[in-house]
Amino acid sequence: MTTSSALIAVSEQRCFGGKQLRFKHQSAVLHCEMQFSVFLPPQAELHKVPALYWLSGLTCTDENFSSKAGAQRVAAELGLALIMPDTSPRGADVADDPDGAYDFGLGAGFYVNATEAPFAAHYQMYDYILQELPALLQAELPLSAAKAISGHSMGGHGALVIGLRNNAEYRSISAFSPICHPMNCTWGQKALRGYLGDDETKWQQYDAAYLLAKQGSQLPILVDQGLSDNFYPAQLQTDSLVKAAEQAGVAAEIRLQAGYDHSYYFIASFIEQHLRFHARHLGLTSA
């Protein structure tokens, strides 16, 4: 892998005794300039801290989670860094949905390595999240190698797929309202066909329900799904993940939350439980 250039600081704010940061850098994997946000807890001034990677959903940037989820207070208490990448490559020369739709192209990278032209030139979000960003951040920021992964909707799909396929890289996986079975819903089918082509066997490597049923998981999994979510069940298909966990004999905790929708109000309501779940598995707190 080509080495990335160094980070350029974009903004810095004091937050719960730690730092809310934004950086840009030239991504060697995505071939474009990328921005991302980081929360460093106060403990990072004394020693290296583990990190939770948060993958956002359709239409988001690195700033939706940092400004809406309210995760910093508990992350500061726990000594947990938050890494918030963007949701697609960016820039004038990056291909977008031909109709400018919100569910494909810019803001909708689906955390895959695209193989289809013209998207393959930039849309390599799987490698960006799994390899380039952690290598860069562990070299430049006070982060240990210990990582967990979480996300929302398209980002919940990304967190599950990347975590399931790379059990040795992470300590725990969680998701809010994840797209559990993208091979079987219109958001997922459009994205997987567009980025990977018509051969549906190539889609399986990016389908959490398929992967969980086939290989199980060594990692603990926590999922929250709101029952008043307008994308549930059609796009999200939480039941497919429940069935896959049963089939694989995996004790995933998959919770249906009455009255909650797809928004960041839902995420804000349960993010503390997700942070404490990850902190336990990262060894920051005892069970």
Ligand SMILES: N[C@@H](CCC(=O)N[C@@H](CS)C(=O)NCC(=O)O)C(=O)O
């Ligand atoms: N714009 C789309 C929905 C996009 C959407 O709900 N995006 C979610 C992730 S899938 C999100 O987090 N939006 C940004 C936000 O709420 O801050 C629509 O109108 O149906």
